Amino acid sequence: MRPPVIESIKIENYRALQNVEIDKLKPFTVLVGPNGSGKSTLFDVFAFMETCFTSGIRHAWDRRGGLRQLRSRGAKGPVSIQISYRETPQSRLMTYRLEIDEERGRPVVSRELLRCSRSPGPGRPSHILDFRHGDGDVVDDETGEIVRIISTGATNLR
Ligand SMILES: Nc1ncnc2c1ncn2[C@@H]1O[C@H](COP(=O)(O)OP(=O)(O)OP(=O)(O)O)[C@@H](O)[C@H]1O
Numbered sequence: 619m620r621p622p623v624i625e626s627i628k629i630e631n632y633r634a635l636q637n638v639e640i641d642k643l644k645p646f647t648v649l650v651g652p653n654g655s656g657k658s659t660l661f662d663v664f665a666f667m668e669t670c671f672t673s674g675i676r677h678a679w680d681r682r683g684g685l686r687q688l689r690s691r692g693a694k695g696p697v698s699i700q701i702s703y704r705e706t707p708q709s710r711l712m713t714y715r716l717e718i719d720e721e722r723g724r725p726v727v728s729r730e731l732l733r734c735s736r737s738p739g740p741g742r743p744s745h746i747l748d749f750r751h752g753d754g755d756v757v758d759d760e761t762g763e764i765v766r767i768i769s770t771g772a773t774n775l776r
Pocket residue numbers: 632633634635651652653654655656657658659660686687688689690691
């Protein structure tokens with residue numbers, strides 16, 4: 619089984635990567651740039667995501683010194699990571715976006731979005747998951763119906 623393939627990545631306010639978009643990624647991609655330009659930071663973005671999903675956002679966030687260290691110096695707004703990928707070469711292009719901000723010294727997910735590059739059918743939403751501060755909906759990819767509306771409140775995400 620071939621793993622899903624990332625085609626593009628967009629990063630905002632993650633350390634040296636204040637506003638970076640890399641598209642047309644290939645399975646073999648070489649990053650070239652001067653010292654301190656953010657090459658290792660790009661790899662840390664993937665490590666950050668992995669820790670978020672395995673150990674939790676709080677762990678990934680605190681380990682990197684929180685918003686003070688993580689957010690690009692002088693920037694405003696959340697730390698944001700957006701990845702577009704295909705499960706298989708024939709699959710629709712999927713886009714996952716995670717935005718993290720900080721409230722009272724703790725990380726909060728201000729936005730989490732999973733959507734298809736094109737709507738699965740007429741009148742159907744293109745998103746599969748869309749949350750803002752813990753409120754949002756999940757759409758059944760088969761029927762296009764909104765199957766769950768979850769209201770956890772941002773406090774529960776900490
Ligand atoms: N919060 C931040 N805002 C802006 N820049 C930051 C922030 N945190 C770290 N940096 C900068 O990121 C740079 C380090 O980036 P990184 O280690 O990814 O570079 P690199 O391209 O891998 O460099 P090298 O070729 O030396 O390995 C440093 O210049 C540092 O000042």
